[in-house]
Amino acid sequence: MVAIDTLSHALDRMRPRLLGIARLQLRNDTWAEDVVSETIVAALEGAARFEGNSQLKTWVVGILKHKIIDQFRKNARELSIEAHTEAAQAESFDELFAASGHRARPTADWGDPEAAATRNQFLEILQLCVDQLPANLGRIFMMREWLELETDQICKELAITQTNCFVMLYRARMRLRECLEHRWIQTQATSA
Amino acid sequence: MKRVLITCQETHRLLSEHMDRPLPLGMRLRLKLHLSLCHVCSRVERQFNGLRSAIRRLGP
Numbered sequence: 001m002v003a004i005d006t007l008s009h010a011l012d013r014m015r016p017r018l019l020g021i022a023r024l025q026l027r028n029d030t031w032a033e034d035v036v037s038e039t040i041v042a043a044l045e046g047a048a049r050f051e052g053n054s055q056l057k058t059w060v061v062g063i064l065k066h067k068i069i070d071q072f073r074k075n076a077r078e079l080s081i082e083a084h085t086e087a088a089q090a091e092s093f094d095e096l097f098a099a100s101g102h103r104a105r106p107t108a109d110w111g112d113p114e115a116a117a118t119r120n121q122f123l124e125i126l127q128l129c130v131d132q133l134p135a136n137l138g139r140i141f142m143m144r145e146w147l148e149l150e151t152d153q154i155c156k157e158l159a160i161t162q163t164n165c166f167v168m169l170y171r172a173r174m175r176l177r178e179c180l181e182h183r184w185i186q187t188q189a190t191s192a
Numbered sequence: 193m194k195r196v197l198i199t200c201q202e203t204h205r206l207l208s209e210h211m212d213r214p215l216p217l218g219m220r221l222r223l224k225l226h227l228s229l230c231h232v233c234s235r236v237e238r239q240f241n242g243l244r245s246a247i248r249r250l251g252p
Contacts, residue, residue, distance in 0.1 A: 126246050145247040151212045170208035177239050
């Protein structure tokens with residue numbers, strides 16, 4: 001168990017980052033403030049169950065994930081309307097393919113993703129790319145990959161069809177690939 | 193998608209969908225065949241997987 005003062009201080013420092021995550025997920029400042037405050041209160045209340053500083057992040061992020069999922073449930077109707085709008089939008093990256101569906105140009109590699117993923121710089125760029133996704137793609141992608149929800153749960157929360165869900169996740173992954181490709185290779189070129 | 197040979201675009205869609213649900217056997221086989229022939233799509237598969245493991249490492 002850690003001293004409440006120490007924990008409180010650590011949580012304060014984490015707050016901006018927690019808010020960033022919550023905003024990305026919820027796209028609503030009030031809801032984001034709410035879930036972060038609830039998370040911090042829950043963390044302080046649960047301090048007795050928390051041991052040592054090493055897993056503080058993991059532990060707090062775990063609480064935040066639950067609070068975000070709760071918030072999704074409470075606001076399911078408003079979320080679903082936005083999700084429909086995004087799903088109906090035309091896509092631009094299909095232009096990467098020739099009309100036949102074959103790849104118009106080979107893509108550059110960003111190296112071994114497993115090795116690259118361990119590097120902080122890579123994670124920073126990834127964060128940047130996620131932040132740049134269109135709002136609803138970013139949210140659905142993070143629901144799937146970061147909150148690790150199954151697609152049928154996501155469909156239920158957002159009231160969209162499975163097909164829509166798969167298409168949106170596909171678009172998000174393709175956009176992230178493109179973004180990582182450009183930015184990561186730029187970084188490698190300047191540091192080489 | 194009745195053809196045995198699928199395009200790169202179809203392959204990318206299937207690769208993504210496969211991360212979200214188990215694909216029917218026929219689709220999995222077409223996917224496997226395409227990946228064995230196409231190094232560009234094999235790279236996309238690695239990138240999608242790398243993306244997933246990296247996202248799980250994101251945090252405050």
